[in-house]
Amino acid sequence: MTVESTAARTPRRSAGSKAGTTGTKRTRTTAKKDAGTEPQLVQLLTPEGKRVKNAEYDKYVAGITPEELRGLYRDMVLTRRFDAEATSLQRQGELGLWASLLGQEAAQIGSGRATREDDYVFPTYREHGVAWCRGVDPANLLGMFRGVNNGGWDPNSNNFQLYTIVIGSQTLHATGYAMGVAKDGADSAVIAYFGDGASSQGDVAESFTFSAVYNAPVVFFCQNNQWAISEPTEKQSRVPIYQRAQGFGFPGVRVDGNDVLGVLAVTRWALERARGGEGPTLVEAFTYRMGAHTTSDDPTRYRGDEERQAWEAKDPILRLRRYLEASNHADEGFFQELEAESEALGKRVREAVRAMPDPDHFAIFENAYADGHTLVDEERAQFAAYQASFADEGGN
Amino acid sequence: MADKMALAKAINESLRRALESDPKVLIMGEDVGKLGGVFRVTDGLQKDFGESRVIDTPLAESGIVGTAIGLALRGYRPVVEIQFDGFVFPAYDQIVTQLAKMHARSLGKVKLPVVVRIPYGGGIGAVEHHSESPEALFAHVAGLKIVSPSNASDAYWMMQQAIQSDDPVIFFEPKRRYWDKGEVNAEAIPGPLHKAQVVREGTDLTLAAYGPMVKLCQEVADAAAEEGKNLEVLDLRSVSPLDFDSIQASVEKTRRLVVVHEAPVFFGSGAEIAARITERCFYHLEAPVLRVGGYHAPYPPARLEEEYLPNLDRVLDAVDRSLAY
Ligand SMILES: Cc1ncc(C[n+]2csc(CCOP(=O)(O)OP(=O)(O)O)c2C)c(N)n1
Numbered sequence: 001m002t003v004e005s006t007a008a009r010t011p012r013r014s015a016g017s018k019a020g021t022t023g024t025k026r027t028r029t030t031a032k033k034d035a036g037t038e039p040q041l042v043q044l045l046t047p048e049g050k051r052v053k054n055a056e057y058d059k060y061v062a063g064i065t066p067e068e069l070r071g072l073y074r075d076m077v078l079t080r081r082f083d084a085e086a087t088s089l090q091r092q093g094e095l096g097l098w099a100s101l102l103g104q105e106a107a108q109i110g111s112g113r114a115t116r117e118d119d120y121v122f123p124t125y126r127e128h129g130v131a132w133c134r135g136v137d138p139a140n141l142l143g144m145f146r147g148v149n150n151g152g153w154d155p156n157s158n159n160f161q162l163y164t165i166v167i168g169s170q171t172l173h174a175t176g177y178a179m180g181v182a183k184d185g186a187d188s189a190v191i192a193y194f195g196d197g198a199s200s201q202g203d204v205a206e207s208f209t210f211s212a213v214y215n216a217p218v219v220f221f222c223q224n225n226q227w228a229i230s231e232p233t234e235k236q237s238r239v240p241i242y243q244r245a246q247g248f249g250f251p252g253v254r255v256d257g258n259d260v261l262g263v264l265a266v267t268r269w270a271l272e273r274a275r276g277g278e279g280p281t282l283v284e285a286f287t288y289r290m291g292a293h294t295t296s297d298d299p300t301r302y303r304g305d306e307e308r309q310a311w312e313a314k315d316p317i318l319r320l321r322r323y324l325e326a327s328n329h330a331d332e333g334f335f336q337e338l339e340a341e342s343e344a345l346g347k348r349v350r351e352a353v354r355a356m357p358d359p360d361h362f363a364i365f366e367n368a369y370a371d372g373h374t375l376v377d378e379e380r381a382q383f384a385a386y387q388a389s390f391a392d393e394g395g396n
Numbered sequence: 397m398a399d400k401m402a403l404a405k406a407i408n409e410s411l412r413r414a415l416e417s418d419p420k421v422l423i424m425g426e427d428v429g430k431l432g433g434v435f436r437v438t439d440g441l442q443k444d445f446g447e448s449r450v451i452d453t454p455l456a457e458s459g460i461v462g463t464a465i466g467l468a469l470r471g472y473r474p475v476v477e478i479q480f481d482g483f484v485f486p487a488y489d490q491i492v493t494q495l496a497k498m499h500a501r502s503l504g505k506v507k508l509p510v511v512v513r514i515p516y517g518g519g520i521g522a523v524e525h526h527s528e529s530p531e532a533l534f535a536h537v538a539g540l541k542i543v544s545p546s547n548a549s550d551a552y553w554m555m556q557q558a559i560q561s562d563d564p565v566i567f568f569e570p571k572r573r574y575w576d577k578g579e580v581n582a583e584a585i586p587g588p589l590h591k592a593q594v595v596r597e598g599t600d601l602t603l604a605a606y607g608p609m610v611k612l613c614q615e616v617a618d619a620a621a622e623e624g625k626n627l628e629v630l631d632l633r634s635v636s637p638l639d640f641d642s643i644q645a646s647v648e649k650t651r652r653l654v655v656v657h658e659a660p661v662f663f664g665s666g667a668e669i670a671a672r673i674t675e676r677c678f679y680h681l682e683a684p685v686l687r688v689g690g691y692h693a694p695y696p697p698a699r700l701e702e703e704y705l706p707n708l709d710r711v712l713d714a715v716d717r718s719l720a721y
Pocket of ligand 1 (some may be wrong): 126165166167194195196197198199223225227228229289294426455457479486533
């Protein structure tokens with residue numbers, strides 16, 4: 001609350017208005033963060049890799065074994081390797097675009113591993129780590145970025161929906177799906193991923209409304225990576241994002257998004273609430289996008305290096321490694337083996353992408369309708385005749 | 397006085413001029429400030445005019461257009477940017493049910509001089525929702541004006557005119573032509589915003605296009621010239637209103653018309669042109685009006701867009717078919 005009231009009492013003149021006539025003392029375009037009002041994060045592992053106690057959430061990871069911890073580490077390392085490979089494949093012209101998850105591995109692996117097989121996931125376009133947890137072949141994620149399809153997998157084979165590029169849309173689908181789950185009397189849960197920028201969309205607000213009103217078993221998982229392309233979170237919201245849930249009538253919590261254990265615990269809690277009929281929860285994973293928004297973006301235009309350096313010190317992978325080493329849960333052999341596995345994954349992905357054929361030309365006309373459509377048939381026939389005219393001339 | 401500049405730069409210069417000359421002009425949109433927009437069309441404007449004139453908005457298109465309507469009601473002239481064609485739909489409700497209709501509902505008392513800039517069209521190898529041509533979806537709605545420049549000079553002048561218009565204007569920017577350079581004379585006296593232009597005189601057939609397809613049609617006319625065919629190329633510039641008089645004049649001369657656009661042919665702007673020109677020029681036409689455009693299919697993935705988009709061969713094919721009647 002202090003964030004709002006203090007800011008409202010300190011009007012600032014807008015900077016550098018040339019014409020100057022529209023800037024008044026009421027024009028305040030930059031939200032200022034007040035020191036000391038930052039909310040507490042749920043954190044179970046510090047950046048130094050120390051396990052800290054948490055009365056509320058420890059129980060959700062109480063029985064976790066060293067093997068499971070190594071598994072989380074492995075997931076994060078392989079996901080990062082996959083992501084790095086995709087980034088370089090884009091640079092080599094094999095992909096048209098790539099949206100990197102670098103820095104967000106803990107948020108994705110922690111939450112992804114919290115889901116049960118019968119849960120259903122609604123991602124945006126950056127959830128490569130969650131896809132990994134759901135068993136989606138990483139190579140399948142690359143088709144749309146290579147430009148050979150607009151999706152590329154069967155959402156129902158892993159309960160992992162297609163990537164959604166239109167910001168915020170999928171939160172409503174998740175809510176509706178969850179309403180269906182509740183109607184069916186099933187005890188699975190649904191999780192919807194979105195960004196801090198997406199939290200501004202009407203669709204997201206409407207999904208909050210519907211899920212609250214119908215007590216839908218859905219977890220809204222917001223990865224606050226601090227940026228929506230060039231706009232910082234302050235340009236989307238004047239209160240911390242997790243606090244928005246309160247106004248809709250369900251709980252919100254902020255977790256350290258770079259702490260895989262914390263994310264796992266908090267997401268398990270939220271999914272259990274959903275399964276237990278307690279309705280929606282908003283989880284805000286406080287994390288950082290280490291790279292560019294996508295390979296088309298140039299972050300040097302809007303942010304300095306210092307910020308990234310500060311976040312590098314909170315690296316999710318390094319933190320778990322420190323913990324594994326300090327607690328003797330992993331030895332050198334494990335890390336070496338993982339290194340080799342990681343290289344093999346990179347190689348496999350690279351080969352898979354290069355072997356990915358361009359789609360057949362007639363794919364343009366496929367699947368727009370389930371029942372078929374006479375106009376499509378007619379246009380397909382015209383297209384075929386046109387293609388054939390090249391064949392006659394010895395082209396194609 | 398003419399400078400050579402890229403189409404995107406021409407729009408940037410035009411917005412700059414509008415901001416300078418009218419304190420009521422505002423620029424709004426996602427990433428338009430520090431980043432200068434994902435295509436850099438608003439590059440440097442926030443630096444020079446401040447955050448209260450060049451406004452980075454929350455990531456919410458309905459919010460962008462809805463608040464622009466409110467600002468316009470208050471006397472401002474917002475120029476809003478929708479980042480890509482496929483992202484205008486969250487704002488479609490505000491545009492269609494509110495922006496388009498308020499002037500009529502207020503019996504003319506309320507004017508909404510809002511410009512909605514939309515980079516549109518394909519050919520840049522993008523992922524889905526980044527290559528669409530939804531102009532017909534807007535043209536069907538009374539109360540909106542729809543324009544699309546094809547070159548730097550028009551981009552500069554049409555933007556000035558769109559901002560000065562008291563009607564809402566949907567300004568479709570041909571994103572694949574953003575980097576094409578052309579002469580811009582900032583002292584010229586521009587022609588009317590909604591008038592088509594003959595960009596190449598010809599006698600055998602009229603090619604009518606707007607935005608990204610004008611350049612293609614000029615290339616088609618060049619290619620056809622090598623085969624001894626003399627094509628006229630009409631840059632329509634405005635989709636609503638459509639300058640049927642200019643099309644009619646051209647068709648009365650050439651007696652044949654091929655309309656080219658990227659949007660799907662089915663229920664597209666070409667359909668409207670074909671129908672009206674058939675009514676107006678029935679006795680002049682030597683062939684039915686033909687259309688070249690996208691298929692009744694979702695915009696395909698990048699590796700298929702060359703097959704989907706009108707190209708030299710497909711337009712030449714249509715030219716041949718028309719001439720064969
Ligand atoms: C409706 C809509 N508007 C604009 C865009 C263009 N766009 C793509 S990603 C993005 C920023 C998203 O930021 P955020 O929601 O924080 O997610 P992040 O990419 O940071 O994970 C924008 C503006 C879009 N995809 N959809």
